[in-house]
Amino acid sequence: MYRSLFPRDIFAEFDRLQRDMSGVFDYSPSIRGFGRGGYPALNVGSTPTSVEIYAFAPGIDPAKVEINLDRGVLTIDGERKATLPAGDEKTTLHLNERFEGRFRRVVSLPDDIDPNAVSADYRDGVLHVSVKRRESAQPRRIEVQ
């Protein structure tokens, strides 16, 4: 059970409430933590011919991102450098919510993808990876003779 250092602190109480609630609703989170959230946030969608992955990774150097596809598992690896000036005496950090540091996210893709037809681009802080499906797996209309 989480215990606050200052028990009369209302914000700490909210924090404790939040932890207790998440305990009620989620008995056993995955060993790799919660499946959602984290950096970058991921959206995945599919079309009949491809699988589209959008990683919301603002402010990274796209040249330093590693995207690997190994046996149907797509891994996005990279680092986000701190934009904040190194702490000196004259600056004060009032809010610090943005992610910094190394990140890695893993997506398992459907079986019918073609590992040789992957393309990726980075625009407005969104990394878009498009993986084509294999020709043979695409829906076909069958003519009745």
Next chain:
Amino acid sequence: MNTVTPNIQNTQTSGVREETAAARQEAALLPPVDVVEDPTGITLYADLPGVPKDKLDLRVEGDQLNVEAELALPVPQGMTPSHAEVSRARYRRAFTLSKELDPEKVSAELSQGVLRVRIPKAEHAQPRKISVQVH
């Protein structure tokens, strides 16, 4: 889940105070921000991935700094989403500026989904060193 506790406490002493009781017309995502203060002003960084320059609406109204932005992702036709962590197409966040900040001189730039806003302090609020006279 991330805790926002220390931030709420901090903002009471900082120059930028987050608006909490504002009427929220439409559900929007709350972009994460960093706020740094130095002797000459305040710099705010906000993560707005997927927002092109023309979809960003940054305005100062009275003592309020409003950030509103729309996501514009080029999505292929006929795509069905199967997993969405970014489930809304709009970002919104507002801050109350304190008196010593100069709302006339706000400057901003948006680069690769990161918004950087610089709010300088007014001339009269710049730090001055007061020399002590010794007699």
